[in-house]
Amino acid sequence: MSSDKAFYLTTPIYYVNDAPHIGHAYTTVAGDVLTRWHRQRSESVWFLTGTDEHGQKVMRTAQANGTHPQEWADRLVESAWLPVLDTIDAANDDFIRTTQPRHTERVQRFLQRLKDAGDIYEGSYEGPYCVGCEEFKLPGDLLDGEGEFAGQKCCPVHSKPVETVSETNWFFRLSAYGDVLIKHYEDNPGAVRPQSAYNEVMSFLKTGLQDLSISRSTFDWGIPVPWDPSQVVYVWFDALLNYATAVGLDDPAGSEGAEKFANTWPADVHLVGKDILRFHAVIWPAMLMAAEVALPKCVYAHGWLLVGGEKMSKSKLTGIAPSQIVDHFGSDAFRYYFLKAIQFGQDGSFSWEDMSARYTADLANGLGNLASRSAAMVGKYCDGILPAPGDDTEAETHLHDLLKKTVETADAAVLELDFAAGINAVKEFIDAVNLYVTNQEPWKVAKSEDAESVARLHTILYTIADCLRAVAVMYHPVMPKATAELWSQLGAAAGLGDLAAQKVQDSAEWRVLPVGSIITKGEGLFPRLAEEPVA
Numbered sequence: 220m221s222s223d224k225a226f227y228l229t230t231p232i233y234y235v236n237d238a239p240h241i242g243h244a245y246t247t248v249a250g251d252v253l254t255r256w257h258r259q260r261s262e263s264v265w266f267l268t269g270t271d272e273h274g275q276k277v278m279r280t281a282q283a284n285g286t287h288p289q290e291w292a293d294r295l296v297e298s299a300w301l302p303v304l305d306t307i308d309a310a311n312d313d314f315i316r317t318t319q320p321r322h323t324e325r326v327q328r329f330l331q332r333l334k335d336a337g338d339i340y341e342g343s344y345e346g347p348y349c350v351g352c353e354e355f356k357l358p359g360d361l362l363d364g365e366g367e368f369a370g371q372k373c374c375p376v377h378s379k380p381v382e383t384v385s386e387t388n389w390f391f392r393l394s395a396y397g398d399v400l401i402k403h404y405e406d407n408p409g410a411v412r413p414q415s416a417y418n419e420v421m422s423f424l425k426t427g428l429q430d431l432s433i434s435r436s437t438f439d440w441g442i443p444v445p446w447d448p449s450q451v452v453y454v455w456f457d458a459l460l461n462y463a464t465a466v467g468l469d470d471p472a473g474s475e476g477a478e479k480f481a482n483t484w485p486a487d488v489h490l491v492g493k494d495i496l497r498f499h500a501v502i503w504p505a506m507l508m509a510a511e512v513a514l515p516k517c518v519y520a521h522g523w524l525l526v527g528g529e530k531m532s533k534s535k536l537t538g539i540a541p542s543q544i545v546d547h548f549g550s551d552a553f554r555y556y557f558l559k560a561i562q563f564g565q566d567g568s569f570s571w572e573d574m575s576a577r578y579t580a581d582l583a584n585g586l587g588n589l590a591s592r593s594a595a596m597v598g599k600y601c602d603g604i605l606p607a608p609g610d611d612t613e614a615e616t617h618l619h620d621l622l623k624k625t626v627e628t629a630d631a632a633v634l635e636l637d638f639a640a641g642i643n644a645v646k647e648f649i650d651a652v653n654l655y656v657t658n659q660e661p662w663k664v665a666k667s668e669d670a671e672s673v674a675r676l677h678t679i680l681y682t683i684a685d686c687l688r689a690v691a692v693m694y695h696p697v698m699p700k701a702t703a704e705l706w707s708q709l710g711a712a713a714g715l716g717d718l719a720a721q722k723v724q725d726s727a728e729w730r731v732l733p734v735g736s737i738i739t740k741g742e743g744l745f746p747r748l749a750e751e752p753v754a
Contacts, residue, residue, distance in 0.1 A: 225263040228254050228488045229462045231495060232269040232315065235292045236280040238299040241557075241569065242492070242524045244307050244541040248554050249521065249563060249638065250490050251309045255696030256633045259723040265483050267465050269315035270300050274353045274454030278440040288440045292318060306541050308550045308699055315465040317457055325464035326457055327445040329510060332469070334446065338392045338509045344432040345385040351377035353454045355384070355432060376494055388432040389444060391456070396505035397428040403504070409517060411500045412636070413564035416493065416520040420500045431502060459503045462486055463512065486515040493520040519636055522566035539569070547748065551698035552578050558638035558697065578748065586649050586690065587745035590705055592656065593683045594740040600665050600676060605710070605736040608681035609674035614655060615682050619729045621651055622689055626727040629693055645693045652686045684709060685732045691718060692726040701744045710736035
């Protein structure tokens with residue numbers, strides 16, 4: 220990556236037909252942790268998220284609530300989608316809405332460019348359409364309905380009957396790009412991840428592609444087709460472009476938008492749920508190929524969060540608001556749990572009991588207890604002033620070697636989006652430091668007042684605090700609030716500066732925390748929880 224090219228990561232843009240649930244927050248947290256990690260490596264970063272506000276689903280939801288789609292979208296964005304970013308501590312750089320002029324104008328320019336190049340033509344479409352997915356379905360994709368939907372063909376995602384659509388539309392020559400996409404993915408196997416997603420995309424491509432209807436004429440909630448205002452742009456063709464329109468796609472040469480595009484595009488990672496993989500790994504790159512725009516480096520499809528064995532969904536009443544969990548456990552624990560407990564790229568089940576157990580074991584009794592014991596001992600034996608260490612023994616050398624390995628492992632894992640492995644490497648280091656405290660028994664060493672014992676006590680206390688300094692740096696992208704509090708309790712800012720400015724790859728350096736730092740006990744990083752969740 221060149222020094223002037225930002226690491227550019229996007230989440231999907233989320234439909235505003237309802238408020239966010241923890242499935243949406245899970246994707247955004249993953250993006251936030253990864254971009255914070257890259258920032259912690261002193262890299263330039265651009266992190267985009269936003270909302271998808273067009274299409275039949277949003278229109279019908281607004282109508283059902285007695286309001287205009289734009290008013291509905293404005294209300295949901297302000298009351299739910301923007302606030303949830305604060306709830307989960309997301310540090311996004313931009314938030315795009317597909318109803319913003321910057322998006323609609325660039326979409327129309329892009330569409331006109333494809334038509335002028337001969338990649339868009341007029342034709343007729345008749346077939347099944349799922350409004351929930353906003354997707355034209357192939358007959359082979361559908362399932363036989365059960366119960367009240369017996370005898371009907373249903374969407375496999377929403378378990379509801381599809382609608383038959385018959386329209387004269389504008390079509391994109393998607394079929395022309397099947398072989399080129401296969402060649403691209405054969406040459407760039409890391410462009411779709413994980414491997415299961417890559418296999419799915421390649422299998423789909425090899426069945427052959429059909430041209431795609433990219434406009435709708437039976438409703439008007441969408442971006443008008445520039446040469447045919449009686450039709451609106453198909454919501455996915457509109458929405459996918461957000462990743463490029465947000466950073467200045469097709470802006471005039473020499474403009475601020477063009478400069479932003481040059482410094483940002485192509486995207487390094489598109490994070491998507493596995494149910495929208497084909498849109499991002501088939502339709503989206505074909506659109507870019509047609510316009511001769513560089514393809515994203517990686518589309519990464521993560522799994523679903525399951526509740527009761529089903530994908531989390533508002534329509535199935537299995538959606539859980541992020542605030543329900545954050546209000547009880549805190550945002551740091553929310554971020555920690557979902558990225559450690561679930562292997563990113565695979566499905567995972569949320570369990571309140573499992574989260575409580577991990578909170579207590581990993582955070583309260585693990586890191587929280589270590590920080591509390593360290594501050595208490597420095598306060599008791601050294602009046603709260605970090606002492607100068609004496610010579611390292613084999614015990615300290617072992618910890619330092621383990622720290623170097625931990626930083627190397629965690630850095631490599633997170634950069635590969637293996638969040639669970641990265642977080643677990645740091646957790647195992649914390650466990651090792653806790654074992655070091657148990658084995659060195661500083662409370663017993665403190666009973667002797669001879670010079671050798673005092674020097675040994677100081678070495679032990681300094682080592683624990685300096686290890687916590689390294690942990691604070693490594694865990695900062697994962698748990699920004701708790702680590703900022705830990706950084707404050709260590710008195711680290713006075714001698715080392717802001718926590719966010721510390722390079723994660725340099726955190727394995729030994730004896731970094733300045734001697735004489737003022738150590739304070741402060742509040743517990745992870746307080747004991749009430750038995751029941753807060754209502």
